[in-house]
Amino acid sequence: NAGVTQTPKFQVLKTGQSMTLQCAQDMNHEYMSWYRQDPGMGLRLIHYSVGAGITDQGEVPNGYNVSRSTTEDFPLRLLSAAPSQTSVYFCASSYDRQETQYFGPGTRLLVL
Amino acid sequence: GQNIDQPTEMTATEGAIVQINCTYQTSGFNGLFWYQQHAGEAPTFLSYNVLDGLEEKGRFSSFLSRSKGYSYLLLKELQMKDSASYLCAVRDYLGSGAGSYQLTFGKGTKLSVIP
Numbered sequence: 633n634a635g636v637t638q639t640p641k642f643q644v645l646k647t648g649q650s651m652t653l654q655c656a657q658d659m660n661h662e663y664m665s666w667y668r669q670d671p672g673m674g675l676r677l678i679h680y681s682v683g684a685g686i687t688d689q690g691e692v693p694n695g696y697n698v699s700r701s702t703t704e705d706f707p708l709r710l711l712s713a714a715p716s717q718t719s720v721y722f723c724a725s726s727y728d729r730q731e732t733q734y735f736g737p738g739t740r741l742l743v744l
Numbered sequence: 745g746q747n748i749d750q751p752t753e754m755t756a757t758e759g760a761i762v763q764i765n766c767t768y769q770t771s772g773f774n775g776l777f778w779y780q781q782h783a784g785e786a787p788t789f790l791s792y793n794v795l796d797g798l799e800e801k802g803r804f805s806s807f808l809s810r811s812k813g814y815s816y817l818l819l820k821e822l823q824m825k826d827s828a829s830y831l832c833a834v835r836d837y838l839g840s841g842a843g844s845y846q847l848t849f850g851k852g853t854k855l856s857v858i859p
Binding site for chain 1: 774775777785786787788789792831833835844845846847848849850851852
């Protein structure tokens with residue numbers, strides 16, 4: 633199993649550009665989530681999904697969209713990037729919401 | 745909502761024992777997790793407590809007191825590779841429905857192990 637994979641590893645964007653961060657897991661996990669991690673702030677939940685076709689907002693959803701068309705994939709879309717979205721983004725998955733989460737390697741995003 | 749508090753930084757000597765504390769305030773406690781995160785890497789699961797008491801896994805142990813809203817992670821026989829951030833995360837039960845559980849992370853404790 634590859635576990636949780638994320639692409640790209642690094643990305644530089646200009647303000648106003650859009651992009652999609654990819655996340656995939658091959659563990660047949662129902663629950664997937666996106667976090668951002670900023671210095672001194674800890675991990676904060678952006679969006680999550682409890683299964684294909686079901687998504688919901690986390691603590692800091694503004695400026696981000698998600699969809700879950702398959703169990704395996706959970707992409708995060710930045711609609712119009714802002715410097716405040718400079719962060720490290722982690723995708724995580726678990727069998728269900730009660731289980732331990734497994735994290736992907738992260739995407740480091742810089743918005744200029 | 746939740747309030748999770750853990751020290752920002754700690755330093756300990758190789759071979760020693762260190763205890764990292766985590767206090768929390770929550771209304772629907774449903775478990776506490778500890779994760780380890782090396783610089784530039786993803787968090788990895790260390791331990792899980794849902795009942796009071798001590799859980800031991802090799803050199804690492806985690807303790808929970810639900811009545812006190814308190815947990816600690818104990819690392820024994822410290823090694824240089826234990827230098828990392830340690831994240832305390834609390835799971836809340838919010839009620840019935842698809843989004844019934846919420847996991848909130850503390851800001852992490854950066855542990856430096858020195859020779």
